Amino acid sequence: MKILIHYLLVIFLLQSSLLAHQNHAVVLQYHRFDEDRYPSTSISMELFTQQMQYLADNNYTVWPFSKTVKYLLEKKELPDKTVSITIDDGYRSVYTKAYPLLKKYKFPFTVFVNSAPVVHESVHYLTWDEMREMGKYGAEYANHTYSHQFLVRDGIKDPKNYKKHITKEIEMCEAKIEKELGAKVCKNPKILAYPFGEYDLKLMNLVKSLGYIGVAQNSGPISSESNFMALTRFPMSGGFGEMDQFRLKINTLPLPIKNVLLKDTLVNESNNPPSLTLTLKKPLKNLQCFTADGKKIAIQWLNNTTVTVQAQYSLEYPRNHYTCTAHAQGNAWYWYSHLWIVLE
Template sequence: MPCLRPLLFLLLLATTGSAVAASHAVVFMYHRFGEDRYPSTSIRLEQFDAQLDYLAQNGYQVWPLERIVTHILHNEPLPERTIAITVDDAYLSVHEHAWPRLKARGWPFTVFVNTDPVDRRLGGFMTWEQMRAMQKEGVRFANHTASHDSMAKRRADETDAAWERRVRADIERAQRRLREELGEQSEQEPRLFAYPYGEYDTRAADLVRAMGYIGFGQQSGAIGPLSDRRALPRYPMAERFAALEPFARKAASLPLPVLQAAPWEPHIDSNNPPRLTLTLQQPLRGIACYNAAGHPLPLTWLDDTRLQVQATERLPRGRNRYNCTAPAGDGRWYWYSHPWLVDD
C-alpha cells in the first residue's frame, strides 16, 4: 500500500522524535576541483579526496541523483546514509580531477551544464566530446540553462510576460543542446534542473515545475518527503566549507520536518530584514537559527509547532539565508535553510 508510506513516516517521526532510516538523502554540490585560484567555487583536491574517503569508510551509499528523486517522488524507501554528488557548470576540472576519482570508486554523479560556454568552446569548460565519453561511463548531464543568467532578476523595463518568454527559451535551448549532443538519455525522467547561482523566486520555481523539471537550489539541508520539489536543497562545497568535520555533520543530517515556510518567496523587496514563519510537522526541541555568517538569530515560538525567526539588522545586498538546525540524537542534526535575495 504505497499511499500509506508518507503517513507512516509522519507517524513514526512524531512518536519517536527521530527520522525513519529510509526517508531522506543528502545532496552535495561542487563547481571546480583543484582550481585554487577560485577558492569561492573550487575545492582543493586533498579536501575532495578526504571527503570521498570519509564516505567510503563510513558506510555511505552514493546513488545517482535521479534515482534518489524517483524514490522520493514515489514514496519508496531509501537506504540509510544515501547521498548524491552533483556538479554545476561543467568546468574542465570536472573531467580532469573529479571524474577519475569518482570513476575509480564506481560512484555516479550528475553535472548540471550551462550549454552556451560549451558551444563556444570557452577555455576552462569541458567539451561535448568529453561529456559523451563520461556519459558512456554512467555520468548524468542535466539542465542548468544555456546562458547561466539569474532567473530571479528582471532586465530593465522587462515585463513579466517578456521575462517568462526569455527564461523559458533559455531552459529549452539548453535542453535541446543536451539532447542534440548527448542523445535521448538527457530526456530521461525525472528531468532535473539546477538554478544558476542557486537563485530563484516563486515565478521561476513555478515555471520550472510547469516545464516538468525537479529543481535544485544551493541552500543547505537534506531532502525528504516534505521537501519542496521546485527547489530541493544541496550542500555547497568549496574550499572554505570543505573541512572534514562539518562535511561529516552535513552528510549525516536529516531534513527538518517543515510543513510550510512563509513567506516562501526568497526575493526581498521592502520587508528587510524578513520575518520567516516555519510550521513544523511535530514539536522539536533545541531548534536554533543562524544567518549566513553563522550568527544566532532571535527565535519566537507561536505555539508548539510554529516558530518565527527574524534578523535584527537588514540583510546585505545579494544572496542570504536563514539556517535552522535541531539535534536529532546520535550526534545528528535536523537541517533547514531558507534562501533570501536582496536587490538593494
C-alpha cells in the same frame, strides 16, 4: 514456543528493514576542483579525496541524483545513508581532476550544464566528447540553462519578456544537451539547477509548467516531503566542506516541518530583514537559527510548534539565507535552509 520464536523473528526482520531504509538523502554540490583562483567555488583535490574516501569507508550509498529524486517523488524507501554528488557549470577540472577519482570509486555523479560556453568551445569548460566519455563511467547530465543568467533579477527588470526569455534559456540548453549526450541526460524526471541558486515563486511556477524539478544551492537534506521546485544541496566549496563539517552534513535529517508560512524569497527595502514563520510537526526546544555569515538569529515561539525567525539587521545584496538546526539523535542534526534574494 515455535509460534513465539517465529513472531519475534518477524518483528526483528521488520525492525531491521525499517532501520535499513529511509525517505531522505543528502545531496553534495561542487563547482571547481583544485582551482585556487576561485576560492569560493573550488575545492582542493586533497579534501575532495578525503570526502570520497570517507563515503567509501563508511558504506554510504552513492546514487545518481535523478534516481534519488525519482525515489523521493514516488515516496519509495531509499537505502540507508544515501548521498548524491552534483557538480554545477561543467568546468574542465571536472574532467581533469574529479572524474578520475569518481571513476576509481565507481561513484555516479550529476553535472548541471550551462551549454553556451561548451557550444562556443571555451577552454575553461568541458567538451561534448569529454562529457560523453564520463557518461560511460557514471556521469549523467541535467539543465543549468543556456547562458547562466540571473533569471529572477532579469525577470524583474524586463517583466514583459520574462516568460519568453526564461523558456528560451531552458529549452535551448535542453535541446543541445539531449542532442549531444542523448540517454545520459536526466529525463525521468527532467531536472533544472537554478543559476546562482536563485529562484522565487514566479520562476518556480514557470519551471514547473515546463515539466522540470527545480534545484537550489541553499543547504539541507531532501526528503519525500521537500519542495521539489527548490531541492536543497550542501555546497562543499569555499571552506564549507572541511571534514568535520562534511561528517556532520552527510548525517543530517530534514527538519520536521509541517508548514512554511512565507514560501517566497524576494527581499526589498520594505521587508528587510525578512520574517520567516515555520510550523513544526513536533516541539523542538533546542532549535537554533543563523544567517549565512553564521550570526545567530532571535527566534520567537508563537506556540510549542510554531516559530518566527527574523534577523536583527538588514540582509546585504545579493543573497542570504536563514538556516535552522536542532539536535536529533546521536550525532545527527535536523537541518533546514531558506533562501533570500536581496534586491538592489
